[in-house]
Amino acid sequence: MMASLLAAGVSVSAVAPAFYVQAAEGKQVASVSDYQNHAYKDDIDYVLEKRVMWKYADGTFRPNAQITQGQLLTSLVAVMQLKEKAPVAQLPVGHWAKDIYEKSNKAGILAGVPIDPNRLLTKEEASLIVNNAWKPYHGGIWPGTTNYQHLIARRILPKVWGQTPESPFTRAEAAKVFKFLHIEYNGIVVGRKVADQFHNSLKVTNGVLVGNGPSPKGLTIKGTILKKDGSTIYLKNGMAIKVKATDVQRMVIMVFIPGKPEDVATYSYNELPKLTRVNEMIKKYD
Structure with a gap:
């Protein structure tokens, strides 16, 4: 996976959001975790170790904060190790998210997604983006389900009483999703190679x-x-x-x-x- 944020193609500048700055500048971070007792602690530890999500400059992860569209796409690009690009005219040259969005666009992740890096995502909006990304690897969503219901049905996310598709999608939930996807993506890459080896022997x-x-x-x-x-x-x-x-x-x-x-x-x-x-x-x- 990505060795650093720069390897993900992220351009860090004065206008970059705080969650990039810590990874790029190596600032001293808080010694006490703000997610130590969170139900998704193991998932958060995993995505931080694999460098598919990052802490803020003050060392916090902010597990209950609502994730932005730009943050979600940045993690997907890292998980999928995307490199090819397609233009995204809605973002000007020099915008901190342009590289990420162009890689996402080439992969078909932005289908049906309004471009807004700072948009706070609902569960359904985040699930649409995830399912767009995963369509080449696992096909479309199950018939008769919403994007959010599909993530639940595939056991990527647990069903939580009282939560709806319009509820906020948190950074902790994103960590749980990205741990699942990181493991599955690498498994699919290896699995396809093995299947190719079998096919070539026939x-x-x-x-x-x-x-x-x-x-x-x-x-x-x-x-x-x-x-x-x-x-x-x-x-x-x-x-x-x-x-x-x-x-x-x-x-x-x-x-x-x-x-x-x-x-x-x-x-x-x-x-x-x-x-x-x-x-x-x-x-x-x-």
């Missing part, structure tokens, strides 16, 4: 499908080969595949990372002997 020779299940350290490979006679072959780490291609109805490979029950990469093969694959991670929520 070939059909004389009507026989052959390939090798990868054995990635610390990851778990699961999958199935469903045969037309109703029988099933179960895939696992390091397993060699050899089966008559025309006997296969469907093949699926899934990759799991430690501590996360959901798969981080899933691909299906539905047209054997053609080796065409479908990214089910994107498909299943659309």
Whole structure:
């Protein structure tokens, strides 16, 4: 992940908000945490360590403060390690947030989002931005749900009694979301590489499908080969595949990372002997 705020492409200047200044200038911070007893303390510690959220110049995190649009986007850019840009005409040259917004725009994160770096976000507004960012990795939101409900349904955020989509979205809640996304994003990157390794090992020779299940350290490979006679072959780490291609109805490979029950990469093969694959991670929520 980002080694420093500058590596995230943030231009720190006199007009930059306080939460950038501490990271850039290394000012002495308060020794007593203002989130020590917060329910999301572990999440806040995680995002600070991974440098996807930052403290203010006085050393406080301000967990109950309502997060701004600019802060949320800055963290998303850091989590996703975005580098490519698309112009954002609403922000003038030299504006502290222009770089962040242009990277967000290129990634499609700003779809349906009114540009205002200082806007204090509601839960629904923040959830829209998060779901926009995650669409290329996990597909769209579940049918019939709001953006905020989707984050709850995916267990990215807990449901809190009395909170509505129009309630303020706090920095502590953002920390919980970004911890989840940071772990998932890195898992997806690794999972896709493993799935590519599996895909590249596959070939059909004389009507026989052959390939090798990868054995990635610390990851778990699961999958199935469903045969037309109703029988099933179960895939696992390091397993060699050899089966008559025309006997296969469907093949699926899934990759799991430690501590996360959901798969981080899933691909299906539905047209054997053609080796065409479908990214089910994107498909299943659309």
